[in-house]
Amino acid sequence: MTRIVRTHSQKNPGVNPTSISPRQMPSVSYTMQNLFISLATIAVSSASLFFTLFVFLPLACLRALLPLNMKVRLSELRRNKVVLVLGASRGIGFNLVKQYANEKGTVIIAASSSMDILRKSIISLGETPASIQCHEMNLTWPHQKIADGIRAMDRLYGPITHIFEVGGLSNNIQDWAARSLNETREMISANINGTVTAILATYDLMKDRGYGKICVVGSLTGIVGPANMVSYASIKSFINTFTTSLRLLAAPCGVDVVCVQPGFIDAQMTRRLREQGGQNLFGSAEDLAARMKEGVEKGGRGIVIWPESHGAVMYALRGVNPICEELLKWVLMRLSMGKQKNN
Ligand SMILES: NC(=O)c1ccc[n+]([C@@H]2O[C@H](COP(=O)([O-])OP(=O)(O)OC[C@H]3O[C@@H](n4cnc5c(N)ncnc54)[C@H](OP(=O)(O)O)[C@@H]3O)[C@@H](O)[C@H]2O)c1
Ligand SMILES: *[C@@H]1O[C@H](CO)[C@@H](O)[C@H](O)[C@H]1NC(C)=O
Ligand SMILES: *[C@@H]1O[C@H](CO)[C@@H](O)[C@H](O)[C@H]1NC(C)=O
Ligand SMILES: *[C@@H]1O[C@H](CO)[C@@H](O)[C@H](O)[C@H]1NC(C)=O
DSSP states (O other): OOOOOHHHHHHOTTTOTTOOOGGGSOOHHHHHHHHHHHHHHHHHHHHHHHHIIIIIHHHHHHHHHSOHHHHSOHHHHHSOOEEEEESOSSHHHHHHHHHHHTOTTOEEEEEESOHHHHHHHHHTTOSOSSEEEEEEOOTTSOHHHHHHHHHHHHHHHOOOOEEEEOOOOOOOTTOOTTTTHHHHHHHHIIIIIIHHHHHHHHHHHHHHHTOEEEEEEOOGGGTSOOGGGHHHHHHHHHHHHHHHHHHHHHGGGTEEEEEEEEOSEESGGGHHHHHTSOGGGSEEHHHHHHHHHHHHHHOOOSEEEESHHHHHHHHHHTTSOHHHHHHHHHHHHHHHHHHHHTO
16 A cells, blocks of 8 residues: 555655655756746747647648548448457457447457457357457567567458557556556556557558558556656556657558547546546546547547547646646645545
8 A cells, every 4th residue: 555654754754755845846947947948838839729720720621521532542441441459358448349340341350368358248249240359469478479469360360451559557546666666567568568569560561551540549647647657657658659659650651540548437447546436527438439430430630539628638737847747746646645545
């Protein structure tokens, strides 16, 4: 438990991560630098509002008026879909399988590390118009084994036209870097090493064919998160950056990359949080999956954010300067630990 005991901090102030000492108060030069950063942020954010309103909004209206065959290639409409979902056994991934399950002619490759849970979930769907294949894929496997696994699936059921990378180890609100170095290593192994390997192996196949859709789940936590979610939040920052950059690099090869940034979603990993109250704050995994499919199929959307209100708050918080960001991470940590104590 990460319960904070006051006497503990009096004995050893360096160890309590929630105490503040005068040494941590900002210096004058640092504060001046932060003021300058805030002024620049106001200017940039106003320019971004202006640009979106007068350049991107007219472009978006123009796109809405274009006929379908200019937005989507005809070969794409005729092609049978082969949709690979990594992390398909439950939560967001399983809801995504359900989204594609009623499409006749579509092949879904549902992959996860625990075949028992995966098979049970898929069997619960009964007969579906789409054909669903279960496949084992553990993202903590060595690189070569993951890449070989992707190529084997592509030969067996492919060519893969869509990949959704949803799988990964979830966070723990008590996540403390020092306490859980081993857990952090495992999270890096699945959520970074495994994810990047699977995505790049698929990208290589798609690039050569000049067609494909890649969708990877990052998180709004990767934008701003409580300090005690250090490993999970840094890993999600990596995924957000990796995916949004790959989008630009992959576009000329005909491969469309979409990053998903969920807020709080009603799934197993947030069950404890939900039990502590605020049930209606959470978005449903089904709604998110529907939006992921829509974003990937319709195109013209780099990031799928859901629930939208969570996205607006988190993106707005990107505008804080470094001093305020430090304070924000500390406040969020106190809030999340306060919730723990109410158990
Ligand atoms: N729920 C939220 O509020 C929320 C918010 C932001 C982002 N996200 C992200 O959304 C994604 C899915 O989350 P969820 O809420 O649906 O979580 P979940 O219910 O815990 O599902 C996680 C999925 O990942 C799979 N998985 C776990 N370890 C794996 C491994 N080593 N190799 C392959 N697959 C593995 C699990 O299947 P097996 O155990 O069978 O392998 C399961 O299908 C995660 O990337 C999560 O970080 C969730
Ligand atoms: C996934 O692989 C790791 C080691 O690579 C192993 O510890 C873990 O048990 C595996 N997960 C499942 C569900 O088999
Ligand atoms: C972390 O892993 C190492 C070996 O990989 C092991 O020796 C050590 O006991 C583990 N620590 C904890 C706290 O589990
Ligand atoms: C991630 O991959 C790198 C490069 O192959 C490797 O050196 C590192 O040990 C891996 N880390 C984990 C935690 O699996």
